[in-house]
Amino acid sequence: MTARESVPAPGPDDGDADFVLSGGTVLTMDPRRPRVEAVAVRSGRIVAAGGIDEVREVVGRRTEQLDLGGRTLMPGLVDPHMHSALVQLADWVDISPMTTPDADAMRERLRTATPSSTGWVLAQQFDPSITAGDPRLDRDVLDRLIPDHPALVLESNGHIAYANSAALRAAGIDRHSDDPPAGRYQRDAAGELTGRLEESSAVAAFVKGFPPLTTDGLASRIRDLLEHAASTGATLLHDCSIGAMDGAADLDALRRAMGEDSPVRYRGMLVSTAYDVWTQLGMRPGDGDDMFRVHGIKAWSDGSNQAGTGYLREPYLGTHSCGALNHSPEQLAEIIGRAHADGWQIGVHANGDAAIDATIDAYERVLRAHPRDDHRHRLEHCSILHPEQIARMAALGLSPSFLIGHVRWWGAAFRDRLLGPARTARYDPCASALRGGLRISLHSDWNVTPLEPLRCVEDAVTRIMAENGDVLDGDERIPVEAALRAVTIDAAWQCRADDMTGSIEVGKYADLVLLEDDPTRVDPTRISGIAVSQTLVAGRTVFAR
Structure with a gap:
């Protein structure tokens, strides 16, 4: 991976700040100074954070003064565990409890589903634990609902799937097939396959039914996800299964999606099941740059x-x-x-x-x-x-x-x-x-x-x-303050990015989110509804409402 150069932290004598943010609440996530009055940014980095008088020292003729308008400025938010590879399921039939709240609605959506370009009926987000009624799925139920096409249904947890008889035949799986490593083809008391597949290694034989995506197509979907993340105030995502779908091809798509102007930073762990692939590619801990870095291995x-x-x-x-x-x-x-x-x-x-x-x-x-x-x-x-x-x-x-x-x-x-x-x-x-x-x-x-x-x-x-x-x-x-740390500085620490983001401190990147309300002062049941006004990565606006 060719690394883009990291932006060096500007020194104290490198010139005036590009802009100063003040006029609202500033939550820093720095325990030494949890709240400050103003933040100054130069060349994408924070060069001052404190009282108005302290920040004035880096203000010059060309410094832009930006008024927060009484809103709340925080470090950009971090999601330390997500999975970009699942964008591949975006056009699968949605049978989640949110869209099909009872078993009858779920079964009807499957019965009337249009097959994909591969001729398979593919559905996702099934959840029998919180769908009302009797939402049981197995080979026999799917054979009745979808008799003429191979069918595969994924549970929302990502660990369980269900196949009908046509899908089992297409995948070459029968009662004599050995269970895959770290996975299971469930069988009944007589040894017959029930259609339930446990863990990703058991689903792997069925990927031939997935509609093919080019690297560009996959990268485009990932880019849409990154832009959505920026709209939630996130400035750093951490992927816990790079390579889960297609090994090195997943990594290539991620690199392409990040490009030169990604709206969020990205960190990730490579799947342990492809360890030999990563070794052959010469991957090393920390490969990448400050926008996209791979530093971990994920196992289940x-x-x-x-x-x-x-x-x-x-x-x-x-x-x-x-x-x-x-x-x-x-x-x-x-x-x-x-x-x-x-x-x-x-x-x-x-x-x-x-x-x-x-x-x-x-x-x-x-x-x-x-x-x-x-x-x-x-x-x-x-x-x-x-x-x-x-x-x-x-x-x-x-x-x-x-x-x-x-x-x-x-x-x-x-x-x-x-x-x-x-x-x-x-x-x-x-x-x-x-x-x-x-x-x-x-x-x-x-x-x-x-x-x-x-x-x-x-x-x-x-x-x-x-x-x-x-x-x-x-x-x-x-407390709210502890929960905020768990999606800012402490999450950044877990992602090995706390030296550069996660708090508002001098020398760190100006990865910031501007909120319409102060989450430490609203009714806690309203926190999720606080609007994100603006998201910045290295001082660059990547989302604005």
């Missing part, structure tokens, strides 16, 4: 709790199933050990509490044998988290990134139908994690939930469940 220890594949200490309610690990403990430690030895930051997806146990065990095994300062290894989602796990993570220097939208959209399902109150009370325990000394972040896992950093803040502060309006374990609510 288990699946999705709402899908019943997250790996639990105790069975799901009303079942004998505890879910499953995607790798044996030894395999997981081998994956982590290889990436750690090569100097990569590592993120491991772990939803169930037993999967978190296995992941911490693997990290501990590797870190004891090969200690490394400032590794910033992460647990992604880290959903059902117990006090003793928090203590172990703190001792190892691990940090969690929480998919906080679980609380809003799936909290009631977890509490009442899947896990029970005791385990659900441990779901995304932000307050406990902070008390235990962990540095946390909040993410969307787009497209599992919408890319909305301010909504993530609201969910962590209120923990209100959409299904019934109840609060899920109010003791785990956190």
Whole structure:
């Protein structure tokens, strides 16, 4: 990857500021000076942040004075865990609970769906855990709904899919097929395929049904996503599955989408399943530049709790199933050990509490044998988290990134139908994690939930469940300031970008968002509705309302 030169931080004698922002609230996310009166920017960097008198020292004849108009200026927002590859699903049939809220509507949309250019019926965002009625899908149901075309339906969690008989035949999968590594073709008691596919490796055989996209076409869709992110106030996205769909081709499309004038910065982790590909390409930790840098390796220890594949200490309610690990403990430690030895930051997806146990065990095994300062290894989602796990993570220097939208959209399902109150009370325990000394972040896992950093803040502060309006374990609510850190400086730290963005401090890039209201002073249930007036990256306006 050819790196564009980083913009050097301007020195104190490099001339007048290009512009000064003042006349409103400025939240810096710098604990030494959490609020200031004015911010000065020169050559895309912050050269002063403080009182009006302090900033005046860098003001000259050519300095533009910009009035905030009473609005609130903050560091640009960060989504530390999303997936650009999922733009490939943009034209698939949407059967989410938001568009098809009950099973009858979902089935009707599938029955009347128009096949894609490949002749397959492709649908996404199915979620049986929060769709009303009896939303069961399997091979037999899909055969009745879609008898004349191959059909593939993806669950919103990204870990489960369903195929009809025609799709299984087209993929060459039958009852004699071996399960793929880290995945499963579900079978009934008689050994017949049910059509349920668990994990991405099981879905891989069906990609022949996906409509082909050129690199330019994929890059164009990614660019649309980047521009949408800028409209939400995001100035940094972190992709947790680069290469998940098509290996190096996904990376090429990302590079093309970023171009020379991307509206957001981008960081990412390469999928561990293509490790040999990255090695052959000569990829190294930190490859890239300040706009687009690859620094990590991503692995998956288990699946999705709402899908019943997250790996639990105790069975799901009303079942004998505890879910499953995607790798044996030894395999997981081998994956982590290889990436750690090569100097990569590592993120491991772990939803169930037993999967978190296995992941911490693997990290501990590797870190004891090969200690490394400032590794910033992460647990992604880290959903059902117990006090003793928090203590172990703190001792190892691990940090969690929480998919906080679980609380809003799936909290009631977890509490009442899947896990029970005791385990659900441990779901995304932000307050406990902070008390235990962990540095946390909040993410969307787009497209599992919408890319909305301010909504993530609201969910962590209120923990209100959409299904019934109840609060899920109010003791785990956190102050607004802590939630804002989890989508600014602490998220930037997890993404290895806190030296250049995430707070308003001298020397950092002027990656900023201007909000119509101060999130620390509005009713917490209104935080997600605060309008973004303007987003700037390195002092350049990339979105304006």
